[in-house]
Amino acid sequence: MRVNYWLMAIWVLGGCTVPPVARATDDVSTNRAPQSGLPQGPGLAARYPADAGIADDPAVIFADDFERGELGARWDEKTAGNVLSLAPADGGGCGQRCLKVEARLGENQGGGLTKWFAPGAVVFVRFYVRFDRNCDYVHHFVTLRANKGARGADKWSGFGGAGVRPVGDERFSTALEPWGDWGRWPAPGKWNFYSYWHEMSVSGDGKYWGNSFLPAGQEVIPKDRWICAEFMLRENTPGQPDGEQAFWIDGLLLGDWRGMNWRKTESLHANALTLESYVTDRWTKNRTNTVYFDDVVIAREYIGPVRRK
Numbered sequence: 001m002r003v004n005y006w007l008m009a010i011w012v013l014g015g016c017t018v019p020p021v022a023r024a025t026d027d028v029s030t031n032r033a034p035q036s037g038l039p040q041g042p043g044l045a046a047r048y049p050a051d052a053g054i055a056d057d058p059a060v061i062f063a064d065d066f067e068r069g070e071l072g073a074r075w076d077e078k079t080a081g082n083v084l085s086l087a088p089a090d091g092g093g094c095g096q097r098c099l100k101v102e103a104r105l106g107e108n109q110g111g112g113l114t115k116w117f118a119p120g121a122v123v124f125v126r127f128y129v130r131f132d133r134n135c136d137y138v139h140h141f142v143t144l145r146a147n148k149g150a151r152g153a154d155k156w157s158g159f160g161g162a163g164v165r166p167v168g169d170e171r172f173s174t175a176l177e178p179w180g181d182w183g184r185w186p187a188p189g190k191w192n193f194y195s196y197w198h199e200m201s202v203s204g205d206g207k208y209w210g211n212s213f214l215p216a217g218q219e220v221i222p223k224d225r226w227i228c229a230e231f232m233l234r235e236n237t238p239g240q241p242d243g244e245q246a247f248w249i250d251g252l253l254l255g256d257w258r259g260m261n262w263r264k265t266e267s268l269h270a271n272a273l274t275l276e277s278y279v280t281d282r283w284t285k286n287r288t289n290t291v292y293f294d295d296v297v298i299a300r301e302y303i304g305p306v307r308r309k
Contacts, residue, residue: 027241027259031215036256038232038246043304045126050094050309051295061117062273062298067095072113079111079276089294091226094306098128098294101277105287109139112276116150117298119269125296126230126303127275131178132290133224137187140194140278143175144233146263146270158272161196165208168198168264174245176231178221179212183283190218191254193231193245199261213245215255226294228305233270236262251305273298 048054055063064074071086072078087100103110125144145158148170158171166172173196180189193213203209221227228250236243243260246253262268277291297303 028213028257030257031213031255032258033215033246033253033256036246036253038253038256039302039304040248040253041251041304042307043251043302044299045297045304046307049307051297051306054297057299059301060297060299061120061123062115062296064296065095066097066099066294071099075113075115077114079113081108081111083108083111084113087292089292094295094308098130098292099275101291101293103277103279103284103289105279105281105284105289109280110276110278110289110291112274112278114272114274115298116147116155116272119271120300122232122234122300123270124230124232124299124301124303125176125273126228126299127296128226128228128294128306130226130292130294131188131221131223132292134286135188135223135289135291136279136284136286137180137183137189138178138277138289138291139280139282139284140276141175141177142229142231142276143173143274144231144270145173145272145274146171146268147272148268150271155272163203163207163209165200165202166196166198169268172197172262172268172270173210174231174233175210176229176247179214180283186220188221188223190214190220191229191247191249193247193255193257195245197260197262198264199241213255213257218254226292230303232302233262234260235269236260238266239264248304 085100086097089098101110147158148154175194177194178188179192194210196210200211231247234244241259241261243262244258246256279289
């Protein structure tokens, strides 16, 4: 694992831009994907051609293919304004419509949809994504958050807190994001986890920006084609380093990290998914940055790519 920090973690001092340097604990530093026993290839979705009926599977917590109803009707929160729309899927996923997120510098920073759901000890999130050929670097992406609860102020305890280490009883989060390595890789970059938890490493500026879990040997994420992305989070026994996170691209397991001590208390669970594309003008220079999403599933077991008809 390489520990890096997202664009917002840059430390500006006396006109000099200094990227923070830190290192995660040894217990979570090894990518175990090459030796992992986690499934790959077809999964739960293989039982449902074109995902038809997948929402009714007992293992599925939530699903949205954006084919029916108004935009965001199945979600709990959505970005206001002209950021979100429904668009033709153009051969992606398994239907006719998809979610379009259009971020315009000088007008907005993008946005997305958020869903709170009944938590489980293990949560899998699968989504399809396509980066427009003119899309530049993305600042934040698809995020799974743990909140104290699903009502009142408790449902927001996992939001915010940038630069601050979680205490262990109020929040933790992990996001599957493209990362450009400070502009070294062409946009949108390569896949990595961007994670906050109470044992995370400190940044060079003394703050706690998300730690990055980046598999070696990846190619740059291609643009203008649909990609099946899936990630998993396994909760830990409170206070014990037996949690886990992993991710797959097009059904291939790229990363698997264990020894995560996500939380200190039994009442804290991963219970909110934000599907978004959020940009800033530090590295993103293109005026319009468009990302498409489709075929979102949250489940208690490995989902895998859509089975074509």
